[in-house]
Amino acid sequence: MKCPRCGNRFGVRDSRPGGTVLKHKMSQPLMDWAREKVGWWTMSDWVVRQRVCQGCGFSQRTLEIFEEDFEKLIRSGPSDVEE
Numbered sequence: 001m002k003c004p005r006c007g008n009r010f011g012v013r014d015s016r017p018g019g020t021v022l023k024h025k026m027s028q029p030l031m032d033w034a035r036e037k038v039g040w041w042t043m044s045d046w047v048v049r050q051r052v053c054q055g056c057g058f059s060q061r062t063l064e065i066f067e068e069d070f071e072k073l074i075r076s077g078p079s080d081v082e083e
């Protein structure tokens, strides 16, 4: 993945699969964010990553889920949107 700000490569600083029991508090915000986004949908079938641009230091999170879950989530959309 490339940085949307400067086009340099994103490096992975932290990577956690769902259901990980943390030994360090460092990854807690990352895990909490992922659980908030997809924890209601699937308990442990995801991987969250903290990525940092090697050029400008811009930081982004990415969330990986199974294609089936992704398709369903895209189709269902945000829960606050009216049908």
Ligand SMILES: [Zn+2]
Residues within 6 Å of the ligand: 003, 004, 005, 006, 007, 008, 053, 054, 055, 056, 057, 058
């Ligand atoms: Zn950058």
